[in-house]
Amino acid sequence: MTRAVVAGCGSYLPSKIMTNDDLSRMVDTNDTWIRERTGITQRHIAAKGELTSDLAAAAAREALAQAGVSAAEVDTLIVATTTPDDTFPSTAVTVQAKIGATDATAFDLQAVCSGFVYAMKQADALIRSGQAKRVLVIGAETMSRVLDWTDRRTCILFGDGAGAVLLVAEEGTERGILATHTQSDGTLRDILKTTGGTSSTQTAGVVEMNGQEVFRHAVKLMASSGLKALEQAGLTTDDISWLVPHQANARILTSCANKLKLPEEKLVMTVDRHANTSSASIPLALADAVHHNRFSQEDIIVMPALGAGLTWGTCIIRW
Numbered sequence: 519m520t521r522a523v524v525a526g527c528g529s530y531l532p533s534k535i536m537t538n539d540d541l542s543r544m545v546d547t548n549d550t551w552i553r554e555r556t557g558i559t560q561r562h563i564a565a566k567g568e569l570t571s572d573l574a575a576a577a578a579r580e581a582l583a584q585a586g587v588s589a590a591e592v593d594t595l596i597v598a599t600t601t602p603d604d605t606f607p608s609t610a611v612t613v614q615a616k617i618g619a620t621d622a623t624a625f626d627l628q629a630v631c632s633g634f635v636y637a638m639k640q641a642d643a644l645i646r647s648g649q650a651k652r653v654l655v656i657g658a659e660t661m662s663r664v665l666d667w668t669d670r671r672t673c674i675l676f677g678d679g680a681g682a683v684l685l686v687a688e689e690g691t692e693r694g695i696l697a698t699h700t701q702s703d704g705t706l707r708d709i710l711k712t713t714g715g716t717s718s719t720q721t722a723g724v725v726e727m728n729g730q731e732v733f734r735h736a737v738k739l740m741a742s743s744g745l746k747a748l749e750q751a752g753l754t755t756d757d758i759s760w761l762v763p764h765q766a767n768a769r770i771l772t773s774c775a776n777k778l779k780l781p782e783e784k785l786v787m788t789v790d791r792h793a794n795t796s797s798a799s800i801p802l803a804l805a806d807a808v809h810h811n812r813f814s815q816e817d818i819i820v821m822p823a824l825g826a827g828l829t830w831g832t833c834i835i836r837w
């Protein structure tokens with residue numbers, strides 16, 4: 519059987535850091551409220567002129583270097599993003615040009631905060647079916663560009679960044695992607711959305727959210743999706759080595775870990791330093807854990823996500 523194995527993992531965070539205290543000088547909020555309700559202490563913000571494709575290219579280069587694979591050897595390049603550089607062409611083709619992935623088929627995938635999990639599912643399907651051998655999956659966002667910086671209910675939650683993994687086809691291995699579960703429900707589209715877009719208003723719009731509704735769905739659906747993916751893989755919660763969820767809010771992550779009966783030591787948490795970077799949050803958290811040597815070969819890593827749409831899903835990897 520052919521499996522999609524992670525050969526390298528990279529990340530990029532813009533150098534500018536915005537703390538909760540910085541935010542409290544912009545809107546009516548404070549460090550205590552933000553820490554207690556979200557676990558966030560700071561977020562990275564892209565510099566003027568620094569684009570989603572710049573963040574993505576930097577993360578991609580690091581993933582390729584770690585894998586010892588050249589950009590020219592990549593056959594498929596997927597960028598999961600909800601903050602593309604332009605309406606078209608895709609951010610993925612811009613990244614392709616920036617890193618020199620001359621032989622790749624490049625495309626964007628839009629599933630907001632579930633984008634990375636959705637992209638991993640596509641990459642896995644391409645590799646298992648023999649249609650791809652080296653797939654670069656990137657989650658990259660400049661969420662700061664779609665925030666209403668006068669709305670304290672949303673502007674405190676998000677940050678910018680990118681993470682990338684290189685998946686390679688391997689035969690006869692037990693490692694790699696074991697299962698992916700995804701689902702969506704468009705009837706819930708209005709609880710988390712932007713106020714505009716290309717066809718509707720000809721502007722990108724800004725984030726608008728019913729926080730409590732999203733919170734409720736996030737805890738329930740990330741946990742149930744995790745269980746469905748475990749079942750698909752023939753595993754149980756006892757087999758989980760690490761939970762690396764979409765980093766939305768520390769309270770959502772701990773509730774999700776509790777529902778899966780996991781001790782907090784098994785939860786990889788970066789939301790405190792990165793805030794919610796949408797489709798970039800899981801690969802950023804993966805890269806952070808790799809950087810700190812937390813994973814061992816054969817570890818079972820469970821990555822649930824939920825985002826606007828609503829979209830949700832889980833990817834499980836044997837590391």
Ligand code: UT7
Binds near residue numbers: 556728
């Ligand atoms: O990636 C997936 C997308 N997003 C999410 O997963 C986010 C899901 N939702 C959440 O994380 C939480 O709902 C929030 C963090 C957004 C809000 O936390 P909450 O505990 O649900 O607070 P709330 O909306 O019920 O607001 C409580 C109070 C309100 O004041 P009153 O009406 O009780 O007087 C808000 O006006 O807190 C107020 N508030 C704030 N106060 C200080 C709201 N935002 C702030 C703020 N600073 N930034």
